[in-house]
Amino acid sequence: MSRNPRDTSRTPLDLAHATPDPAFEITLDGRPLPALPGQSVAAALWAAGILSWRTTRRDGRPRGAFCGIGSCYDCLATVNSRPNQRACLVPARPGDAVTTQEGTGRADLAV
Amino acid sequence: MPTLPSDDTVPAAPDACDDAPYDLAVVGAGPAGLAAAVAAGRLGLRVALLDSAARTGGQFYRHPAPGLGARRPEALHHAWQAYADRAARLEALVAAGRVDHLAEHHVWAVTGAAGEWSVHAALGPDGADQRRTVRAAKLLLATGAYERQLPFPGWTLPGVVGAGGAQAMLKAGLVLPGQRVVVAGSGPLLLAVAGSLAAAGAEIPAVLEASGYVGYTRRPATLAANPGKLAEGAVHAAALLRHRIPVRTRSAVTEVHGKDRVEAVTVMRLDRDWRPVPGTERRIPCNALAVGHGLVPQLEPATGIGCATRLTPDGTHALVVDDRQRTTVTGVWSAGESGGVGGAELALLEGELAALDIAGRDGRGRTSRARRRDRLRGFADAMAVAHAPRPGWTAWLDDDTDVCRCEEVTAGQVREAVAELGARDARTVKLLTRAGMGWCQGRMCGAAVACLAGGAGDTASRRPLACPVTLEQLAED
Ligand SMILES: Cc1cc2nc3c(=O)[nH]c(=O)nc-3n(C[C@H](O)[C@H](O)[C@H](O)COP(=O)(O)OP(=O)(O)OC[C@H]3O[C@@H](n4cnc5c(N)ncnc54)[C@H](O)[C@@H]3O)c2cc1C
Numbered sequence: 252m253s254r255n256p257r258d259t260s261r262t263p264l265d266l267a268h269a270t271p272d273p274a275f276e277i278t279l280d281g282r283p284l285p286a287l288p289g290q291s292v293a294a295a296l297w298a299a300g301i302l303s304w305r306t307t308r309r310d311g312r313p314r315g316a317f318c319g320i321g322s323c324y325d326c327l328a329t330v331n332s333r334p335n336q337r338a339c340l341v342p343a344r345p346g347d348a349v350t351t352q353e354g355t356g357r358a359d360l361a362v
Numbered sequence: 363m364p365t366l367p368s369d370d371t372v373p374a375a376p377d378a379c380d381d382a383p384y385d386l387a388v389v390g391a392g393p394a395g396l397a398a399a400v401a402a403g404r405l406g407l408r409v410a411l412l413d414s415a416a417r418t419g420g421q422f423y424r425h426p427a428p429g430l431g432a433r434r435p436e437a438l439h440h441a442w443q444a445y446a447d448r449a450a451r452l453e454a455l456v457a458a459g460r461v462d463h464l465a466e467h468h469v470w471a472v473t474g475a476a477g478e479w480s481v482h483a484a485l486g487p488d489g490a491d492q493r494r495t496v497r498a499a500k501l502l503l504a505t506g507a508y509e510r511q512l513p514f515p516g517w518t519l520p521g522v523v524g525a526g527g528a529q530a531m532l533k534a535g536l537v538l539p540g541q542r543v544v545v546a547g548s549g550p551l552l553l554a555v556a557g558s559l560a561a562a563g564a565e566i567p568a569v570l571e572a573s574g575y576v577g578y579t580r581r582p583a584t585l586a587a588n589p590g591k592l593a594e595g596a597v598h599a600a601a602l603l604r605h606r607i608p609v610r611t612r613s614a615v616t617e618v619h620g621k622d623r624v625e626a627v628t629v630m631r632l633d634r635d636w637r638p639v640p641g642t643e644r645r646i647p648c649n650a651l652a653v654g655h656g657l658v659p660q661l662e663p664a665t666g667i668g669c670a671t672r673l674t675p676d677g678t679h680a681l682v683v684d685d686r687q688r689t690t691v692t693g694v695w696s697a698g699e700s701g702g703v704g705g706a707e708l709a710l711l712e713g714e715l716a717a718l719d720i721a722g723r724d725g726r727g728r729t730s731r732a733r734r735r736d737r738l739r740g741f742a743d744a745m746a747v748a749h750a751p752r753p754g755w756t757a758w759l760d761d762d763t764d765v766c767r768c769e770e771v772t773a774g775q776v777r778e779a780v781a782e783l784g785a786r787d788a789r790t791v792k793l794l795t796r797a798g799m800g801w802c803q804g805r806m807c808g809a810a811v812a813c814l815a816g817g818a819g820d821t822a823s824r825r826p827l828a829c830p831v832t833l834e835q836l837a838e839d
């Protein structure tokens with residue numbers, strides 16, 4: 252519709268002339284996914300087309316990254332059994348096991 | 363730059379002493395904090411530059427980690443050279459022992475007084491690791507801003523992301539939230555975001571601006587005084603034309619559709635007060651929505667130590683600073699968007715102005731910078747007025763729209779607190795409903811709750827901590 256036909260195969264990696272180091276594997280609820288070195292967990296999930304990895308405490312609704320800069324806490328994930336990690340801040344590391352976080356994960360916040 | 367060292371020589375390191383307080387601690391390594399730390403270091407101060415992020419650059423100059431091998435990081439920024447120069451100078455100052463860049467330091471509180479500030483930080487990418495306190499005689503807060511959000515039905519569906527958030531994820535991670543992305547809200551950032559997402563390969567079926575652009579483009583004096591801003595606007599306009607992206611003013615997304623993720627949005631025309639005009643609904647299929655309504659200055663940790671705030675032309679609160687970037691607390695300066703939203707160029711300038719004053723320098727370098735700063739501030743204020751949310755937006759809400767994303771408090775609950783329980787301000791609504799008491803501490807719902815409560819808003823209400831810390835971390839103190 253409104254896209255320039257020349258751009259159809261363009262990706263963000265092309266735009267930045269990026270030649271990343273080799274991809275590695277992480278998992279979401281056991282499902283293997285590729286991640287690029289330097290990407291946050293949230294970025295790796297977005298790259299795989301995944302937009303949610305948490306369910307809310309009251310209504311069990313799916314959530315994922317919203318503010319992208321660490322201020323909304325909607326992207327909380329359990330990474331390698333450690334709950335409440337902001338996926339938009341935490342870098343993906345080879346072998347990371349990300350699990351969908353249900354409810355609070357762990358509700359011992361001071362504020 | 364008459365009062366800043368103009369060559370690339372770096373003063374010799376003072377006697378290294380690990381426990382000695384720094385002359386200056388700078389919180390925030392965005393354009394403002396980075397420029398300030400570099401200028402102060404070159405003026406001979408020993409500086410600690412703290413930021414929660416791993417790399418300098420802040421929101422505007424956010425860029426990929428080295429592992430992504432981006433050979434053209436500047437593709438997503440204009441004026442990249444202004445950053446690259448300062449980043450190179452910072453590196454030289456760090457190597458010379460003048461400046462310590464303390465990355466992944468999440469500052470959660472500041473204590474003390476002029477001459478003996480203690481800056482408390484939680485370490486690690488998410489601030490979940492050990493703790494550290496940095497001592498400094500003077501303090502510069504350059505904590506920037508975050509995006510203002512207004513709720514509407516469906517805004518919690520995965521695939522609805524902040525407009526600045528989509529930009530940030532693209533700049534840092536080289537990813538998109540979807541292939542077909544509607545961009546909506548208000549403010550000049552939307553045009554920049556639409557341009558970058560399109561350049562990165564996304565299809566942008568529409569940009570929807572709730573206000574218009576006439577407010578300030580019709581102010582020839584302000585525009586003529588800011589030729590740089592004209593050029594910047596022209597770059598965005600050209601990018602939108604090149605990608606044939608339609609921009610509709612006085613329009614908004616009033617509902618998002620989809621079961622577990624975005625499938626389409628409903629767009630409506632708005633009247634001057636942002637009330638949707640009945641019968642103008644149009645459905646646009648898409649798989650993501652990038653939305654935002656301008657920016658909100660990040661006031662913590664400044665308000666925690668008593669820095670005064672002012673109401674800005676678009677209804678947010680910013681730190682009060684004088685023409686030397688001093689806050690109302692002795693020994694504390696602020697530069698960049700914590701003192702009012704105005705963009706990267708203004709932030710760089712303010713950082714340098716603050717550094718000059720902190721180092722006790724005056725003279726021509728200061729006056730010419732101050733003049734440029736005032737011009738840019740004038741332009742930013744004109745834009746802020748033009749894009750400020752109008753009261754009619756609350757007509758987008760239905761009673762079961764979540765207003766507070768964290769605590770899942772609905773518009774109906776907030777309205778009930780106001781109408782039936784007599785809440786007159788955001789603080790009372792918060793106590794009655796828990797809206798704003800969750801993880802984000804009201805950053806996402808603060809503007810909306812304040813509007814619904816009918817008050818001018820208390821987004822500047824003092825929060826004791828700048829970011830949530832766990833009980834374990836508090837116990838370590
Ligand atoms: C999500 C987002 C995206 C944006 N994208 C664009 C864009 O594409 N184009 C554009 O023109 N403008 C953009 N802006 C506007 C941008 O804010 C300014 O252009 C510019 O970056 C402001 O510079 P600054 O130095 O004042 O603040 P920032 O760049 O916001 O820098 C503030 C820094 O302080 C750090 N910080 C804040 N609080 C703490 C704390 N408690 N502890 C430690 N560190 C802390 C942050 O990590 C950040 O690095 C964006 C804003 C946001 C919020």
Ligand code: FES
Nearest residue numbers: 317319323324339
């Ligand atoms: S997306 Fe908002 S905190 Fe991660």
